[in-house]
Amino acid sequence: xxxVSQHPSRVICxxxxxxxxxxxxxxxxxxxxxxxxxxxxxxxxLMATSNEGSKATYEQGVEKDKFLIxxxxxxxxxxxxxxxxxxxxxxxICSAAVGVGxxxxxxxxxxxxxxx
Amino acid sequence: SQQxxxxxxALSIQEGENATMNCSYKTSINNLQWYRQNxxxxxxxxxxxRSNEREKHSGRxxxxxxxxxxxSSLLITASRAADxxxxxxATDETSGxxxxxxxxxxxxxxx
Numbered sequence: 243x244x245x246v247s248q249h250p251s252r253v254i255c256x257x258x259x260x261x262x263x264x265x266x267x268x269x270x271x272x273x274x275x276x277x278x279x280x281x282x283x284x285x286x287x288l289m290a291t292s293n294e295g296s297k298a299t300y301e302q303g304v305e306k307d308k309f310l311i312x313x314x315x316x317x318x319x320x321x322x323x324x325x326x327x328x329x330x331x332x333x334x335i336c337s338a339a340v341g342v343g344x345x346x347x348x349x350x351x352x353x354x355x356x357x358x
Numbered sequence: 359s360q361q362x363x364x365x366x367x368a369l370s371i372q373e374g375e376n377a378t379m380n381c382s383y384k385t386s387i388n389n390l391q392w393y394r395q396n397x398x399x400x401x402x403x404x405x406x407x408r409s410n411e412r413e414k415h416s417g418r419x420x421x422x423x424x425x426x427x428x429x430s431s432l433l434i435t436a437s438r439a440a441d442x443x444x445x446x447x448a449t450d451e452t453s454g455x456x457x458x459x460x461x462x463x464x465x466x467x468x469x
Contacts, residue, residue, distance in 0.1 A: 246400075248400075276456070276457075283464075284461070284462075285446060285459045285460060285461045285462050286401070286446070286459045287459075288456055288457070288458070291456060333398070335400055335401070337401075345388070345389055345391075345406060345450060346391070346403055346406060347403070347457060348403070349393075349400040349401040349402070349403075350400050351399055351400040352398070352399060352400045354398070
């Protein structure tokens with residue numbers, strides 16, 4: 243089956259620093275990647291949708307200047323949390339979809355971010 | 359905002375029993391999917407049911423979809439302790455290709 247990896251799996255950083263999270267599709271090319279955020283005991287909230295080679299589409303209420311998304315290739319998307327603050331502490335999950343009109347998303351294992 | 363609502367929020371059963379989780383949604387959909395998430399981990403895709411389907415089976419899983427009531431149910435038969443996880447429904451709306459997740463049901467299967 244399709245495998246999606248994320249790196250790092252967890253990160254602790256000081257307030258004000260920037261953190262980059264990588265999402266890779268290991269055995270397939272992903273035309274679209276999605277970034278979600280999940281707070282404890284809550285559901286996944288879509289943050290943005292990114293297509294290779296184009297600007298990401300952000301959901302309402304998500305600051306594009308704070309959460310920078312780069313989808314440079316069909317197998318890699320990165321999410322950079324700039325000037326992180328404690329309220330940005332969360333579980334960040336990416337997913338990748340195969341092909342146009344895709345129905346199934348394959349999820350990465352998630353990245354736990356803790357901002358002190 | 360989340361369009362999916364799931365109930366119950368938490369369900370605790372004994373091994374061997376069946377577990378039923380329900381999901382309701384508000385808009386028209388292309389399909390509805392169920393995912394499983396172990397604590398602190400990513401999501402695993404379980405099953406997809408299209409809007410023109412009413413029931414689907416996969417192993418011990420049975421999913422129903424009632425588009426007139428905008429609801430779906432996931433039944434896990436003969437549950438095992440290893441089924442302990444959070445279960446989320448997600449809808450693929452006809453207006454876009456993005457998934458909208460429900461609030462989830464935390465299932466605990468006691469050995």
